[in-house]
Amino acid sequence: xxxxxxxxxxxxxxxxxxxxxxxxxxxxxxxxxxxxxxxxxxxxxxxxxxxxxxxxxxxxxxxxxxxxxxxxxxxxxxxxxxxxxxxxxxxxxxxxxxxxxxxxxxxxxxxxxxxxxxxxxxxxxxxxxxxxxxxxxxxxxxxxxxxxxxxxxxxxxxxxxxxxxxxxxxxxxxxxxxxxxxxxxxxxxxxxxxxxxxxxxxxxxxxxxxxxxxxxxxxxxxxxxxxxxxxxxxxxxxxxxxxxxxxxxxxxxxxxxxxxxxxxxxxxxxxxxxxxxxxxxxxxxxxxxxxxxxxxxxxxxxxxxxx
Numbered sequence: 001x002x003x004x005x006x007x008x009x010x011x012x013x014x015x016x017x018x019x020x021x022x023x024x025x026x027x028x029x030x031x032x033x034x035x036x037x038x039x040x041x042x043x044x045x046x047x048x049x050x051x052x053x054x055x056x057x058x059x060x061x062x063x064x065x066x067x068x069x070x071x072x073x074x075x076x077x078x079x080x081x082x083x084x085x086x087x088x089x090x091x092x093x094x095x096x097x098x099x100x101x102x103x104x105x106x107x108x109x110x111x112x113x114x115x116x117x118x119x120x121x122x123x124x125x126x127x128x129x130x131x132x133x134x135x136x137x138x139x140x141x142x143x144x145x146x147x148x149x150x151x152x153x154x155x156x157x158x159x160x161x162x163x164x165x166x167x168x169x170x171x172x173x174x175x176x177x178x179x180x181x182x183x184x185x186x187x188x189x190x191x192x193x194x195x196x197x198x199x200x201x202x203x204x205x206x207x208x209x210x211x212x213x214x215x216x217x218x219x220x221x222x223x224x225x226x227x228x229x230x231x232x233x234x235x236x237x238x239x240x241x242x243x244x245x246x247x248x249x250x251x252x253x254x255x256x257x258x259x260x261x262x263x264x265x266x267x268x269x270x271x272x273x274x275x276x277x278x279x280x281x282x283x284x285x286x287x288x289x290x291x292x293x294x295x296x297x298x299x300x301x302x303x304x305x306x307x
Contacts, residue, residue: 006025006026006029007025007060007062007063008023008024008025008031008060008061008062009022009023009024009025009061009062009063009064009065009291009292009295009299010022010023010052010055010061010063010064010065010104010295011023011024011064011065011066011067011288011289011290011291011294011295012048012052012064012065012066012067012068012100012291013067013068013113013116013287013288013290013291014038014044014048014066014067014068014097014113015038015113015140015287016038016069016089016140016141017037017038017140018035018036018037018038019036019037019038019044019048020033020034020035020036020287020288020291021033021034021035021036021048021051021052022288022289022291022292023055023061024289024292025292026123026124026289026292027124027282027285027289033288034051036048036051040091041091041092041095045095045097045099048100049099049100049102052064052100052104053103056103056104061104061106062106062295062299063106063107063108063109063295063296063298063299064100064101064104064106064108064109064298065108065109065116065290065292065293065294065295065296065298066082066097066100066101066109066110066111066291066294067111067112067113067115067116067117067287067290067291067294068084068097068111068112068113069084069087069089069112069113069141069143070084070085070087070112070113070143070158070160071084071085071087071112071157071158071160072084072085072097072110072111072112072158073085073157074110074111074112074154074157074158080094080096081098081110082096082097082098082110083095083096083097083098084097088141088178088179088180097110098110106298107295107298107301107302108298109294109295109297109298110294111152111158112143112145112158113137113143113287113290114135114136114137114143114144114145114290115145115152115158115159115290115294116145116287116290116291116293116294117135117137117145117238117280117286117287117289117290118133118134118135118146118147118152118236118290119145119147119152119290119293119294119297120282120286120289120290120292120293121133121135121236121280121281121282121286122147122150122293123293123296124281124282124289124293125236125280125281125282125286126234126236126278126279126280126281126282127147127233127234127236127281128281130147130233130234131147131148131149131150131233132147132148132149132150132230132231132232132233133147133232133233133234133235133236134146134147134226134230134232134234134235134236135147135235135236135237135238135280135286136162136219136222136223136226136235136236136237136238136239137237137238137239137287138189138190138191138219138237138238138239138240138241138242139191139239139240139241140190140192140240141162141186141190142162142163142185142186142189142190142222142239143160143161143162144159144160144161144222144226145159146159146161146226146232147232148230148231153230161185161222161226162184162185162186162190162222163178163180163181163184163185163186164184164185164221164222164225165181165183165184165185166184166185166188166217166218166221166222166224166225167217167221168183168188168214168217168218169213169214169217172214174188174197174214176188176193177190177192177193177196177197178193185219185221185222188214188215188217188218189214189215189218190241191240191241194211194215194241197211197214198211202240202241202245203243203244207245207247212245212247212248212251215241216248216251216255217255219237219248219252219255220252220255220256220259221259223235223252223255223256223259223277224256224259224260227256227260227264227265227269228263228264231265234275234276234278235276235277236278236279236281236286237249237252237277237278237279237280238279238280238283238284238286238287242279249277249278249279252277253274253276253277256269256273256277257269257273
């Protein structure tokens with residue numbers, strides 16, 4: 001829901017390089033937007049708390065949603081709930097994100113940035129009216145928000161499908177750039193991996209450069225695994241690597257169908273492949289609006305009958 005009389009949500013998308021704070025009720029009703037560089041935890045969270053405090057003082061904030069890079073501890077039974085756990089981002093492991101809610105007496109929801117973006121796409125974007133789908137972001141890292149029967153995938157932890165290991169092109173022995181797993185999907189296809197392999201940022205690499213073959217191979221393996229595990233009705237792919245690289249979508253669709261080789265639901269996927277593997281409907285705002293979607297989830301959890 002959006003509109004001038006809809007309840008306002010304070011949303012924080014905490015990213016590896018920048019944070020976006022939104023005061024909104026939905027994509028059609030954004031009242032304020034503040035961008036903050038991600039530096040140290042104390043400096044970054046301090047700046048975010050000042051923004052949230054100003055909004056609270058203005059009145060009308062009904063809930064807070066925090067969508068953060070991870071991994072996160074999301075088990076409410078654990079004492080470190082809401083903290084970033086072992087992360088490749090220096091200095092951020094064990095950072096407690098619940099302190100962003102200090103002084104706020106409304107409902108709060110904390111989840112990963114990709115889960116938030118997925119929920120936003122399901123609420124307002126290209127996955128609206130679907131019950132099971134995935135949102136993949138390919139940028140500084142690779143994250144996957146998987147929604148199954150309307151719920152984010154949650155167990156011992158949350159889904160970290162961007163760190164799956166996948167098959168590689170024969171003869172490719174590059175070790176990968178992930179500090180934990182080397183040649184996982186993120187270590188082969190994220191922005192830093194592409195730059196480490198080629199010496200160039202993705203936006204400066206031509207569409208016919210052989211480096212994209214490695215990216216398509218890794219991401220195609222990720223899509224194959226998602227189809228055969230969480231059974232999404234659609235896979236949306238966003239993130240900085242896909243900006244200005246329109247050639248990647250048709251190549252990924254082809255790679256997925258070739259990898260599935262006609263198995264299981266492959267025929268149904270092939271019949272609607274352009275819609276099955278597609279860009280997010282909310283574009284670059286999928287991430288920031290993900291925090292607003294989490295705030296909506298928080299409100300609905302405590303007041304399920306409220307709009």
